[in-house]
Amino acid sequence: MTLPEFRLLRPSNLSEVFAARRAYPGARLLAGGTDLVANLRHGIGRAPALIDITAVPGLGDIAEELSSLRIGAAVTLERLSNDPLIALHAPALAQAARQIAGPAHRTLATLGGNLCLDTRCIYYNQSAWWRQSNGFCLKYRGERCHVAPEGNRCRAAYSGDTAPALLALGATVELGDGTETGWVDLESMFQEDGAAHLRLGDSQVLLGVRVPIRSGLLAAYEKARLRGAMDFPLAGVAVALRREEDRLADLRIAVTGTNSRPVLLKDCEALVGRSIDEKALQQIDSLVQRQVKPMRTTLTPAHSRRRMAAALAVRLARRLWGR
Numbered sequence: 001m002t003l004p005e006f007r008l009l010r011p012s013n014l015s016e017v018f019a020a021r022r023a024y025p026g027a028r029l030l031a032g033g034t035d036l037v038a039n040l041r042h043g044i045g046r047a048p049a050l051i052d053i054t055a056v057p058g059l060g061d062i063a064e065e066l067s068s069l070r071i072g073a074a075v076t077l078e079r080l081s082n083d084p085l086i087a088l089h090a091p092a093l094a095q096a097a098r099q100i101a102g103p104a105h106r107t108l109a110t111l112g113g114n115l116c117l118d119t120r121c122i123y124y125n126q127s128a129w130w131r132q133s134n135g136f137c138l139k140y141r142g143e144r145c146h147v148a149p150e151g152n153r154c155r156a157a158y159s160g161d162t163a164p165a166l167l168a169l170g171a172t173v174e175l176g177d178g179t180e181t182g183w184v185d186l187e188s189m190f191q192e193d194g195a196a197h198l199r200l201g202d203s204q205v206l207l208g209v210r211v212p213i214r215s216g217l218l219a220a221y222e223k224a225r226l227r228g229a230m231d232f233p234l235a236g237v238a239v240a241l242r243r244e245e246d247r248l249a250d251l252r253i254a255v256t257g258t259n260s261r262p263v264l265l266k267d268c269e270a271l272v273g274r275s276i277d278e279k280a281l282q283q284i285d286s287l288v289q290r291q292v293k294p295m296r297t298t299l300t301p302a303h304s305r306r307r308m309a310a311a312l313a314v315r316l317a318r319r320l321w322g323r
C-alpha cells in the first residue's frame with residue numbers, strides 16, 4: 001500500500017504541461033489525485049512522473065459565454081456543487097457533483113479527473129496481494145477476465161457521476177496536445193472497453209467542458225448506491241427534457257455505472273412530439289433495459305443494476321415532466 005517512487009512536477013502553464021509530457025513518456029496527469037493516488041497505492045499502474053495540473057491558470061475557471069458555460073477541467077467538485085452559474089444553468093451537474101465521494105474528497109477532486117476516472121471492478125479495485133492471489137486479471141498484469149472468462153476484453157464499469165449529467169445536457173469537451181486544440185462531443189471521448197475506455201491520445205489533456213445554455217430544458221441526476229453517505233453508483237441516470245404544452249420537445253437520457261463507458265441512450269427521439277404518459281414511461285424503461293449492459297463487476301447482481309437504471313430514468317422523466 002506504499003506509493004511507488006515518481007517525480008512530482010507542478011507546471012505553472014500549459015506549455016510546461018505539454019513539455020513535461022514529452023520529457024517523461026508514460027507520465028500521468030494529476031488533478032485532485034483522489035482516484036489516481038489510491039490506484040497507485042494499490043499497485044495499479046506505475047508512472048515515472050505525475051504532472052500536477054491544478055496550478056495552470058484558466059483550468060480552474062467557470063465562465064458564462066454567449067450561449068454556453070465554460071468550465072475548466074481543474075474546477076473542483078465542491079465548487080461545481082455550490083457555484084451560482086452552475087446552479088442557474090446546469091443544476092443537474094451540481095446534483096451529480098454533490099453525490100460524488102465525501103465532502104473532503106470534493107475539495108480536491110476535479111471535473112476533469114471525474115470524467116477521466118478509471119473504470120471499476122471488484123476484481124480490480126483491490127490491494128496488490130489480493131489481485132495477485134487471483135492471478136491478477138486481463139485489465140492489468142493478468143491473462144484472464146474473471147467477470148467474463150470467455151471474452152477477450154475487460155468489462156469494468158465506468159462509474160463517474162458527472163459524465164451522464166453532461167451528456168444529457170449536450171456538453172462538448174476541449175482537448176489539447178500542445179500542437180492543436182479542439183472541441184468534440186463528450187460522447188466521443190469514451191469507448192466500450194474497460195481497459196481503455198478513454199479515447200485520449202498519450203499527449204492529450206482535457207482542458208475544459210462547454211455546456212450549452214438551453215432555455216426551457218429541465219434536467220436532473222440521481223444514482224443508486226449501497227451506502228447513501230458516500231459510494232460509487234451501482235447505476236446513475238441523468239434525464240434532460242423540454243416540454244412544450246403537452247408535447248415533449250426534447251429528451252436525452254444518459255446512464256453511468258452499467259457499461260465501460262457512460263451511455264447516452266439512442267432512440268429517445270421516438271418519444272418526441274408525444275406526451276409523457278404511462279405508455280411513454282414504459283418505453284423509457286425498455287429503452288434503458290435494452291441499451292445498458294451491466295456485468296458481474298460489483299457484488300450487486302447485474303440484472304438488479306439494469307432494473308435500477310430503468311427505474312431511475314422513469315422516475316426522473318415523470319418528475320421533470322410534472323414540473
Ligand SMILES: Cc1cc2nc3c(=O)[nH]c(=O)nc-3n(C[C@H](O)[C@H](O)[C@H](O)COP(=O)(O)OP(=O)(O)OC[C@H]3O[C@@H](n4cnc5c(N)ncnc54)[C@H](O)[C@@H]3O)c2cc1C
Nearest residue numbers: 031032033034035036101110112113114116160161206231
Ligand atoms: C472513497 C471514495 C469514494 C468515491 N466515490 C465516487 C463517486 O461516488 N462517484 C465518482 O464519480 N467518483 C468517486 N470517487 C472517485 C474520485 O474521487 C472522483 O471521481 C474524482 O472526481 C476524481 O477526480 P480527481 O481530480 O481526484 O482525479 P485524479 O485522481 O487526479 O485523476 C483521475 C484520472 O484522470 C486523469 N486526469 C485528471 N485530470 C485530467 C485532465 N485534465 N485531462 C486528462 N486526464 C486527466 C488522471 O491522469 C487519472 O488517470 C471516489 C473516490 C474515493 C476515494
Ligand code: SF4
Nearest residue numbers: 121137139145154155
Ligand atoms: S472486468 Fe475482467 S478484466 Fe476487467 S477488471 Fe474486472 S476481472 Fe479484470
